[in-house]
Amino acid sequence: MCASGLARNGGNGTILGSGGSRGKNCNVVLLSPLGRMEISGCDKGVHEIKLPKPSVPPPGAEPSVACEVCEGAEELPEPLQQCTAWLRAYFCEPASTGTLPLSALSLCLADSFTRQVLWTLLNDVKFGEAVSYKQLADLAGNGRAARAVGGAMRSNPIPIIIPCHRVIRSSGDSGNYGGGQPMKEWLLCHERLQKEKLAQGGDRKRQGQGQGQERGQAQGQGQGQGQGQGQD
Template sequence: MASRLVPKVNSEQREPPCKEKHVVLLSPVGKLEISGCEAGLHEIKLPKMIALPSGNAESSAACEVCEGAEEMTEPLKQCSAWLHAYFCEPARTTSLPVPAFHHPLLRQDSFTGQVLWTLLRDVKFGEAVSYKQLADLAGNSRAARAVGGAMRSNPIPIIIPCHRVIRSSGQSGNYGGGNLMKEWLLSHERLQKEKLAY
């Protein structure tokens, strides 16, 4: 696959354009398309889930590279390992390094970037927050609608867990991979957290 050039964030940094590499992981929620360069992860593209996976969560919990293994930079290897752990051995995610991010949105100072970093840092596996609660955590209690925009802009779903942000009513709300995927991810985390509690 041809490499794409990603725009620089700050021209003073004089970074050369990065050579983007691509990997596809076959996961319980479908094929995850991951892109990144030597400096970090650019994006995780989710498939639209139109039906729940057949069988129970454990039997479909594999997460393996199915395309692009020869293209793997260190951040892509870390991302693949992290996602494998997330689906197969969630307790390990806390001990694995989160790959570096190299998407412009996560490298500039903006409310969206601040919300995404806050979500990554403060909302743990098996937890959920409302859009308003996340706005409070990010320092602007009246920005619940802007938080929704930040969730739609998230370039690194699952690792930056926008699926954990739900409506104040308790309904799951919208998700880039579709509502079925959001429900599956939340259910996966709840079940795994209950197992770890025993």
């Protein structure tokens, strides 16, 4: 079954929906910190993201390559434009991914449980989070299907956007990944560090606001005391 993007994900974009035929296929190559990512799709949605051959920077290393399209037609279908913009933000400006629309996804998946698992993963496991195969099976409505969840991860045609790298073993080990275990560990580390930076930035902002309020209160008290002394 080919499912094209009609249902909403938190109001931010279109993702999975009811079936329909695909349009003319188009390909684009995005140069990313992980290497060349090949993306295919049509005007109905993104079909597939092919991860590069394992060539991964050390975990925690800052992206050394600015994401940019290096191959592709001048006029890309809207889903591919949205997909490349989202991936660019994911690697280089993660804070902005929540404000960007997710591209429509056109997936050919025969198994309904696989569709349910990928849908659940996309919607419920957020940036910087991780779940075990058992936990994802529970979220998808069948807690005894942890092994089937592993099969669904292997069937995921759109990694990173559908974040199968966030599914790990119950032991805490990262587990297998289509792009290789080092790539999975890099992605998990990238998200964890970026989430910590965002949290620290929020703390500094709140601290600055608190200090500003304290200064304002102190100035107000000083002005009040000065006015009282003048009246005396």
